[in-house]
Amino acid sequence: xxxxxxxxxxxxxxxxxxxxxxxxxxxxxxxxxxxxxxxxxxxxxxxxxxxxxxxxxxxxxxxxxxxxxxxxxxxxxxxxxxxxxxxxxxxxxxxxxxxxxxxxxxxxxxxxxxxxxxxxxxxxxxxxxxxxxxxxxxxxxxxxxxxxxxxxxxxxxxxxxxxxxxxxxxxxxxxxxxxxxxxxxxxxxxxxxxxxxxxxxxxxxxxxxxxxxxxxxxxxxxxxxxxxxxxxxxxxxxxxxxxxxxxxxxxxxxxxxxxxxxxxxxxxxxxxxxxxxxxxxxxxxxxxxxxxxxxxxxxxxxxxxxxxxxxxxxxxxxxxxxxxxxxxxxxxxxxxxxxxxxxxxxxxxxxxxxxxxxxxxxxxxxxxxxxxxxxxxxxxxxxxxxxxxxxxxxxxxxxxxxxxxxxxxxxxxxxxxxxxxxxxxxxxxxxxxxxxxxxxxxxxxxxxxxxxxxxxxxxxxxxxxxxxxxxxxxxxxxxxxxxxxxxxxxxxxxxxxxxxxxxxxxxxxxxxxxxxxxxxxxxxxxxxxxxxxxxxxxxxxxxxxxxxxxxxxxxxxxxxxxxxxxxxxxxxxxxxx
Numbered sequence: 416x417x418x419x420x421x422x423x424x425x426x427x428x429x430x431x432x433x434x435x436x437x438x439x440x441x442x443x444x445x446x447x448x449x450x451x452x453x454x455x456x457x458x459x460x461x462x463x464x465x466x467x468x469x470x471x472x473x474x475x476x477x478x479x480x481x482x483x484x485x486x487x488x489x490x491x492x493x494x495x496x497x498x499x500x501x502x503x504x505x506x507x508x509x510x511x512x513x514x515x516x517x518x519x520x521x522x523x524x525x526x527x528x529x530x531x532x533x534x535x536x537x538x539x540x541x542x543x544x545x546x547x548x549x550x551x552x553x554x555x556x557x558x559x560x561x562x563x564x565x566x567x568x569x570x571x572x573x574x575x576x577x578x579x580x581x582x583x584x585x586x587x588x589x590x591x592x593x594x595x596x597x598x599x600x601x602x603x604x605x606x607x608x609x610x611x612x613x614x615x616x617x618x619x620x621x622x623x624x625x626x627x628x629x630x631x632x633x634x635x636x637x638x639x640x641x642x643x644x645x646x647x648x649x650x651x652x653x654x655x656x657x658x659x660x661x662x663x664x665x666x667x668x669x670x671x672x673x674x675x676x677x678x679x680x681x682x683x684x685x686x687x688x689x690x691x692x693x694x695x696x697x698x699x700x701x702x703x704x705x706x707x708x709x710x711x712x713x714x715x716x717x718x719x720x721x722x723x724x725x726x727x728x729x730x731x732x733x734x735x736x737x738x739x740x741x742x743x744x745x746x747x748x749x750x751x752x753x754x755x756x757x758x759x760x761x762x763x764x765x766x767x768x769x770x771x772x773x774x775x776x777x778x779x780x781x782x783x784x785x786x787x788x789x790x791x792x793x794x795x796x797x798x799x800x801x802x803x804x805x806x807x808x809x810x811x812x813x814x815x816x817x818x819x820x821x822x823x824x825x826x827x828x829x830x831x832x833x834x835x836x837x838x839x840x841x842x843x844x845x846x847x848x849x850x851x852x853x854x855x856x857x858x859x860x861x862x863x864x865x866x867x868x869x870x871x872x873x874x875x876x877x878x879x880x881x882x883x884x885x886x887x888x889x890x891x892x893x894x895x896x897x898x899x900x901x902x903x904x905x906x907x908x909x910x911x912x913x914x915x916x917x918x919x920x921x922x923x924x925x926x927x928x929x930x931x932x933x934x935x936x937x938x939x940x941x942x943x944x945x946x947x948x949x950x951x952x953x954x955x956x957x958x959x960x961x962x963x964x965x966x967x968x969x970x971x972x973x974x975x976x977x978x979x980x981x982x983x984x985x986x987x988x989x990x991x992x
Contacts, residue, residue, distance in 0.1 A: 465563045467538055467546045473502060474538040476546045476559075480566040481507045482705050486548050486559060487517065488536050490525060497523030498534035499550035499557065504590075506566065506705045511649060513589040513676050520557055520572065520586050520683070527578040528553035547722055555584070556725050562718075568703040569719060572683045573726040577693050583686040588649065588679040588703065590642070595649055595677040598642035601629035601844040603672040612846065612936060612977070622850030627671035627678070628937035629844045635663035635751065635762055639704075639711050640670060642677045648708035651681045651701055654716060655761065655776060658697035659684050662753050663762035664790045664831075666843060666939040687932045688939050697759060697778075698726030733776050734800040736808055741770025741786060741794075743813035748789045748830055754782040754798070770811070786811055790831030790904070791944055791984065817900065817946065820989050824862045824887055826871055827985035831904055831944050833873035836983055842873055843938045847976045855880045862887040871983070874935055877910060877967040878978035885963040887988070894956050896991040899949040901965065902984035903927065905942025907935050909969040910979030912947060916963050919955035923968060933977075940982035950991055 465479030473485040485503040487496065496502070500517025503510065512518060525532040531553040538548045544563040549556065554576040560569035570586065578584050592605070604625050607617035616626040630640075634656060641650030659665070659682060667685050671678040683699050700719060704711045720729050736754065744750055750765040752772045763774040765786070777800045786794040793816040798806050817829040833839040838852050845851060853869075860870045862885065872880055901912050909926040927945040934942060965986075969979030 465544070467540055469538065474536070474548055476538075476548070476561045478561045478566055479563050482566040482568075484512075484559075484561075484568060486536060486538070486550075490532075490534065495523070497525040499524035499536050499552060501559070501568075501588075504568075504705075506647065506649075509594065509647070511590045511594050511647075511705075513591055516589045516676070518586075518588045520555065520584060521578060521581050524550055524552035524555070524557070526580050527555055528576075529579055541722055545722065553578075558722075558724055560719065560722065566705040567714070569700070569714075569716065570702065571698050571700045571719065571724050571726075573696075573698045573724075574684075575695055577684075577686075577695065581686070584683040585685060586651075586681045586683060586701070588651070588681075590649060590677045590679070592672060592675060592677050593644075595642040595644040595647070596672070597644065598670045598672045598677050598679075599630040601625060602627050602668070602670045605672060605674055611848065613933070616846050616936065624846035624849040626846065626937065627668040627680075628939075630668055630670040631666040631843055631938045632669065633663065633941075634659070634661070634665045635764075637669075638713070640681070641679055641704075641711075642670065642672070643708040646707055648704075648706050648711075649679065650704045650706070650711045651679055652704055652711050652714045653681065654700045656699070657759040657761060657778070658694050658699040659760065660689055660691050660693050661685075661941070662690070662755060662760060663751050663787075664941050665690075666941055668938075687937075688930045688934050688941065689932075690930060690941070690943055691755070692757070694758060694760070696726065698724060698728075728778050730776065732779070732802050734779055734802055735773060735775040735777060735805040736782075736784070736798050736800060737771075737773040737805050738765075738808040738811055739771055740810045741765050741772070741813060742810060743816065743819075744770055745788060745816070745818065747828075750789075751787040753785045753787060755785075756780050756782050773805075784808065786813060788813075788816060788830055789828075790941070791816075791829055792831075817902070817985070817987075820987075822987040822989045823889070823893060823897070825985060825987035826860065826862075826885070827867050827983060829902060829985045831984055833904060833940055833982045833984065835867045836871050836873035837867075837869065839868075839873035842935070842940060842982075846936055847874065847879075859884040859886055861885075873940070874980055874982050875910075875912070875965070875967050876935075876976060876978045876980035877969060877972075878974050879976060879980070881967045883965045885965070885986075886960055887963065888960055889956055889958060891958050894953050894958060896953050897951045897956065898989050898991045899951060899963070899986070900989065901947045901949070901986045903942075903945050903947070903981040904940045904984050905929055905934050906945075906979075906981040907933065907977075908971045908973055908979040910967050910981045911969070912965045912981070913968045914947075914949040914963065914965060916951050917955055917957065917961055919951060921949045924949075926969070935980055935982060936976050942982070944984060 496517040500519040504512045524534045546561045548559040555574040558571040753762040765772045785792040914921040929942045
């Protein structure tokens with residue numbers, strides 16, 4: 416909104432409330448219009464008003480809580496900006512929006528669908544305390560919502576078909592780095608010496624690595640993301656993420672700090688590392704929160720149901736699933752119960768004592784219910800959810816845990832994670848070439864002497880550590896048909912293990928079904944857990960030392976850490992069932 420250089424608080428409040436009912440109050444200071452956003456003069460208080468105004472280029476929304484933001488109404492011909500973008504975010508007198516770029520979905524609403532550049536932006540007041548902005552572009556509808564007295568921007572995104580220019584949907588906040596310099600260290604790219612992989616993984620002079628990908632966390636482990644500056648924080652607080660794909664253990668980029676911007680990325684529904692099809696026709700809600708830099712608390716979004724948002728499902732139209740207990744658990748691990756179908760996904764943590772669980776707020780339908788031991792599904796069944804009702808799942812008895820089989824030896828834990836192996840605790844926050852990584856070629860693993868944390872690598876690649884050796888001893892009574900089980904959590908480029916025991920060589924196993932994008936080098940081992948089994952004839956075994964060789968094979972090629980590879984879950988040797 417264009418304003419005279421100086422205005423009284425009353426005049427500013429009146430201007431901002433042109434289209435709003437119930438605005439008023441004394442702001443207690445004067446303001447100037449600079450750099451596309453309202454900034455307070457030094458030493459004055461923030462104008463405390465509420466409302467919506469518009470000019471030829473922007474809708475301007477004052478939250479009445481120190482936050483004034485602008486939504487671009489029309490395309491301005493700049494490739495990094497689009498109609499529907501947030502063009503300004505002034506909080507307590509400071510501009511938090513990069514003025515050269517937009518805060519937007521993907522790379523802008525005019526670049527979501529091939530051949531569609533038209534963007535429609537409309538704004539309205541709802542009652543006296545809410546402003547709602549609706550952005551429509553192709554098959555996507557996005558909402559910005561402000562509520563009187565709250566320094567928050569509530570958002571909702573609904574699409575009926577996957578955006579096909581980037582094959583993903585994410586909301587990216589772009590803030591000048593000087594305003595919010597404090598983000599996650601693994602994704603802070605400042606001072607890097609250049610890209611070392613695909614233009615999005617960077618090296619540092621000291622041999623460390625950085626990437627936007629290394630800001631990741633398991634989805635179930637976070638409720639908010641963001642960054643802080645001097646007496647300020649900007650956060651995105653997520654909803655139940657029911658419209659995303661990938662489940663509770665999905666990992667993806669969240670932050671990126673560059674020499675110009677702090678980028679905060681909320682994954683609405685992402686295309687990288689996906690283990691299932693994207694979900695459409697569901698409303699994803701999330702909230703941008705401005706504060707003093709302290710961690711944000713939960714955000715109540717239940718009131719959004721009064722605004723007529725496309726895809727909104729009211730609480731009374733939802734149901735729940737409850738289980739009395741989970742038996743057969745391993746007390747060393749946390750258990751998660753996940754629910755998924757083509758329309759939505761949910762999860763809940765089972766009680767550590769007896770495993771009871773409840774998942775509430777579910778859209779009615781039939782779901783696949785999986786019980787996870789850490790990240791490994793050990794029980795799968797079907798449940799149906801009805802509106803306003805709780806489905807009783809009873810007591811769930813775990814019968815699918817590979818660890819229940821007595822093994823002659825076992826390396827690692829059957830839990831769907833490589834965390835217990837060499838570098839297993841580092842692979843999500845740094846590149847495999849990082850100087851902080853231990854050697855990927857530790858030498859032979861000797862059963863009974865070696866330990867997974869120092870003797871066996873979390874990952875194996877065809878062109879890095881393509882042959883791994885395990886030495887184990889057998890007694891005469893153990894010379895019987897044996898089965899080698901090798902579990903992987905993910906694979907790249909069709910990588911999978913082939914086994915040789917002494918002189919016996921297995922057939923080439925088939926490639927597993929895994930995400931089609933990079934995973935092992937971009938901070939996630941999460942794919943489709945797969946177990947390979949190799950039946951070893953008794954005639955091929957000897958009393959005393961036996962030698963197992965695991966070779967990484969694939970029908971495709973690649974070099975170093977982009978050669979075919981996979982992430983280990985566990986491996987063991989059991990009597991053939």
